[in-house]
Amino acid sequence: xxxxxxxxxxxxxxxxxxxxxxxxxxxxxxxxxxxxxxxxxxxxxxxxxxxxxxxxxxxxxxxxxxxxxxxxxxxxxxxxxxxxxxxxxxxxxxxxxxxxxxxxxxxxxxxxxxxxxxxxxxxxxxxxxxxxxxxxxxxxxxxxxxxxxxxxxxxxxxxxxxxxxxxxxxxxxxxxxxxxxxxxxxxxxxxxxxxxxxxxxxxxxxxxxxxxxxxxxxxxxxxxxxxxxxxxxxxxxxxxxxxxxxxxxxxxxxxxxxxxxxxxxxxxxxxxxxxxxxxxxxxxxxxxxxxxxxxxxxxxxxxxxxxxxxxxxxxxxxxxxxxxxxxxxxxxxxxxxxxxxxxxxxxxxxxxxxxxxxxxxxxxxxxxxxxxxxxxxxxxxxxxxxxxx
Amino acid sequence: xxxxxxxxxxxxxxxxxxxxxxxxxxxxxxxxxxxxxxxxxxxxxxxxxxxxxxxxxxxxxxxxxxxxxxxxxxxxxxxxxxxxxxxxxxxxxxxxxxxxxxxxxxxxxxxxxxxxxxxxxxxxxxxxxxxxxxxxxxxxxxxxxxxxxxxxxxxxxxxxxxxxxxxxxxxxxxxxxxxxxxxxxxxxxxxxxxxxxxxxxxxxxxxxxxx
Numbered sequence: 001x002x003x004x005x006x007x008x009x010x011x012x013x014x015x016x017x018x019x020x021x022x023x024x025x026x027x028x029x030x031x032x033x034x035x036x037x038x039x040x041x042x043x044x045x046x047x048x049x050x051x052x053x054x055x056x057x058x059x060x061x062x063x064x065x066x067x068x069x070x071x072x073x074x075x076x077x078x079x080x081x082x083x084x085x086x087x088x089x090x091x092x093x094x095x096x097x098x099x100x101x102x103x104x105x106x107x108x109x110x111x112x113x114x115x116x117x118x119x120x121x122x123x124x125x126x127x128x129x130x131x132x133x134x135x136x137x138x139x140x141x142x143x144x145x146x147x148x149x150x151x152x153x154x155x156x157x158x159x160x161x162x163x164x165x166x167x168x169x170x171x172x173x174x175x176x177x178x179x180x181x182x183x184x185x186x187x188x189x190x191x192x193x194x195x196x197x198x199x200x201x202x203x204x205x206x207x208x209x210x211x212x213x214x215x216x217x218x219x220x221x222x223x224x225x226x227x228x229x230x231x232x233x234x235x236x237x238x239x240x241x242x243x244x245x246x247x248x249x250x251x252x253x254x255x256x257x258x259x260x261x262x263x264x265x266x267x268x269x270x271x272x273x274x275x276x277x278x279x280x281x282x283x284x285x286x287x288x289x290x291x292x293x294x295x296x297x298x299x300x301x302x303x304x305x306x307x308x309x310x311x312x313x314x315x316x317x318x319x320x321x322x323x324x325x326x327x328x329x330x331x332x333x334x335x336x337x338x339x340x341x342x343x344x345x346x347x348x349x350x351x352x353x354x355x356x357x358x359x360x361x362x363x364x365x366x367x368x369x370x371x372x373x374x375x376x377x378x379x380x381x382x383x384x385x386x387x388x389x
Numbered sequence: 390x391x392x393x394x395x396x397x398x399x400x401x402x403x404x405x406x407x408x409x410x411x412x413x414x415x416x417x418x419x420x421x422x423x424x425x426x427x428x429x430x431x432x433x434x435x436x437x438x439x440x441x442x443x444x445x446x447x448x449x450x451x452x453x454x455x456x457x458x459x460x461x462x463x464x465x466x467x468x469x470x471x472x473x474x475x476x477x478x479x480x481x482x483x484x485x486x487x488x489x490x491x492x493x494x495x496x497x498x499x500x501x502x503x504x505x506x507x508x509x510x511x512x513x514x515x516x517x518x519x520x521x522x523x524x525x526x527x528x529x530x531x532x533x534x535x536x537x538x539x540x541x542x543x544x545x546x547x548x549x550x551x552x553x554x555x556x557x558x559x560x561x562x563x564x565x566x567x568x569x570x571x572x573x574x575x576x577x578x579x580x581x582x583x584x585x586x587x588x589x590x591x592x593x594x595x596x597x598x599x600x
Contacts, residue, residue: 127401191572198576201416205409206584218584235591 019065022354026060027053029362034369048376055079055372056365063357067350069325069338073165073364074174080368081171083375085225086388088112090378092227094389100230109134112227113144115151115167119200119273120215123208132211150367157359159281160274163264163304164322165360166367169222173263177255177303184257192266193305193320200269215269221246264322265304275320283356284339285323287315288346291335298327298336315345323356392543395530396550399523403551404558406521407436409581410472410512414479415561416574425559428509433555435510437548439468439517443528444544445537462596464518469589472515473582475508480579523551 034053040046056076063072092099101111113135124132131137131144138145154162163170203215216223218239224247231237246267254262264271278284287298287307292315298307306321317327327336337349338356378388396403411432415425446464527547564570 123405127405191576194569194572195576197569197573198413198580201413201573201577202409202580202584205405205412206581208405209409238587 014065014067016065019061022064023057023061026358026361027057030056030060030365030369033366034373044377044380045373047380048373051376052369052372056369060357060361063361064354068329069353069357070329073324074178076364076368077165078171078175078178080364080371081168081175083368084168084371085172086378087371087374088226090374090388098230099227101227102230103232106134106229109136111135113147114216114222114226115147115162116169116220116222116268116270117213117216118148118151119269120203120207120213123204124211127208128211130211132207133213133216150363154363155274155277156281158323158356158363159278159283160271160319160321161281161283161323161356161360162274162277162363163268163271164324165364167264168367168371170261170264170322172222172225173251173255173261174303176252177259177261179256180259183259185254186258188258188260188266188305190305190308195266196268196272199267200272203269218242219246219267221249221251221263221267223247259301259303260305261303265306265320271304271320271322278319278321282340282342283323283352284341285317285321285325285327286337286339286345287312287317288335288337289315291333292331293333293335295332297330297332301326301330323360328353390546391530392527392546393550395523395527396547397553398550399526400551400554402521402523404554406519407432407516407555408558410476410516410578411509411558412561413574413577413581414476414509414512415558416564416570417479417578418574419565419568419571420562421565422559422562425562429555429559431509432513433548433552435513435515436517437513437545438510439514440544440548441541442514443518444540460596462592462599466589466592466594466596468515468518469585469592472512473584473586473589475511475515476578476582476585479508480575480582523547 031053034049034056040049059072059076063069066072089099096102096105105111111134113133117133121131121133124130133144135144137143150166151162154166158165199215199219203213203219206214219242221243223240223243228240228243229236231240246263250263250267254260254266260266292312294312296309296312299309299312302317303324303326304320304322306318307327308318311318323338325338328338337345338353339345339349340352340355343352382388411429415428418424418428420428527544530543
């Protein structure tokens with residue numbers, strides 16, 4: 001689906017019929033996934049199922065038809081993050097009566113597991129044969145086993161694309177980074193690009209030392225919008241202040257000022273850890289050296305600092321690339337494309353993009369679907385009864 | 390022999406406690422395996438010094454150090470502060486480019502030139518005074534001994550037993566080809582320093598309250 005003019009490839013519009021045909025498998029998959037195999041009888045659930053189904057499939061259809069990846073991914077990804085927060089907090093309040101987790105619940109291992117803890121559990125697991133996170137292994141809401149299975153699958157299929165398509169927090173700083181048209185802070189010292197790796201090193205080592213997930217205890221900004229430990233001591237108060245300060249700084253203020261995903265690109269240890277999975281993943285983003293005119297638009301817009309002048313000259317991105325497709329959409333010469341490792345660079349850009357889009361979108365819907373549905377149900381309840389619960 | 394066996398059985402935990410200090414420092418220095426061996430030796434000699442000093446203190450105050458909780462917290466808190474200051478200075482001031490803290494940087498670099506092994510020894514010494522679980526076990530065992538020499542020998546053998554687990558640590562030098570690791574190591578050293586600073590302050594305040 002490309003025109004070649006003087007060696008330059010331009011996308012040509014995809015026919016409506018072909019797009020519908022390509023979108024059909026996703027419609028079937030998403031219907032099965034969202035309905036969990038049976039039609040709900042409750043009116044609110046029927047409405048939420050219909051709205052979610054139409055919403056996600058419209059997004060996928062537009063991705064194929066307009067041949068823009070990030071433009072439509074971002075809409076679903078940001079909605080997913082917002083709905084996750086609404087759904088998660090509502091669930092916590094419904095079950096516990098509060099967003100705060102009590103010491104009793106911590107001791108009973110009733111804490112929902114989150115993928116960000118994964119890199120911190122590996123060394124302690126090897127040393128002590130125990131998972132240091134106070135969660136349950138199977139059977140409960142956000143159990144350790146279910147999250148690990150999703151993580152392994154998504155890592156094999158997408159690599160660090162996990163951060164651009166699957167992470168339920170990523171949409172928050174992604175959303176805030178899109179508020180202003182132009183960045184107010186344009187230059188960030190490249191040394192800061194290594195901070196996530198330093199945070200990863202520190203949290204992995206200190207978790208092994210103290211046998212507790214230190215990132216969750218001290219540094220997770222998302223505690224502010226999910227759950228936090230009941231403030232019962234000065235230590236917990238300090239931790240809570242750190243969480244809120246990091247959330248305001250890294251998830252709201254800096255993304256707005258820099259137009260970058262600063263939490264993901266400058267701090268998140270899971271993101272740093274996940275970068276290594278890009279090495280074993282078949283998909284990558286490549287820059288065609290022949291067609292690239294070095295306008296540096298991709299460097300300016302990359303949300304996680306994965307394209308630099310050095311990488312531009314090598315035709316590759318840094319291994320921290322989250323495969324969001326923003327650079328692919330923005331390149332004025334169509335020189336950047338999704339690519340399958342070990343295949344020729346030219347000729348199959350559309351096929352490669354489709355091969356990536358199917359698993360990526362499927363994972364996104366798998367994670368986002370239930371959260372969006374639940375959030376819609378709660379919003380309907382809020383409107384009709386005045387309460388979300 | 391008892392001290393050696395105790396060290397052998399708990400050495401992995403000892404490495405887990407020392408690694409957050411030693412690993413970022415090694416990465417930050419970006420040296421090869423052979424140079425890292427001498428760096429580990431310097432760190433371990435500092436650690437041994439810490440153990441022996443503690444052995445003398447434990448013997449000197451007639452085995453009551455475990456009961457004197459406030460005193461214990463002051464000692465560890467002080468050690469943490471020394472450790473954190475070393476790490477923070479190493480991380481943020483040991484830079485070649487000019488910065489606002491140029492005079493501190495100049496002073497620090499002068500110290501480093503005068504005695505290049507001083508920093509790892511200080512770090513080793515401060516972590517040696519750390520009340521990690523294996524160290525507490527060693528103290529409890531040493532309390533049953535009578536003479537100073539016996540106490541010192543016990544700590545020395547304990548040190549030998551745990552030190553065997555440090556043998557793979559210099560292999561970090563194999564990663565020195567990745568120049569980015571220097572930056573990562575230095576930033577990580579600073580972050581660890583901040584953590585120890587916080588822990589030290591809290592311990593000292595706790596110790597003062599108890600006294």
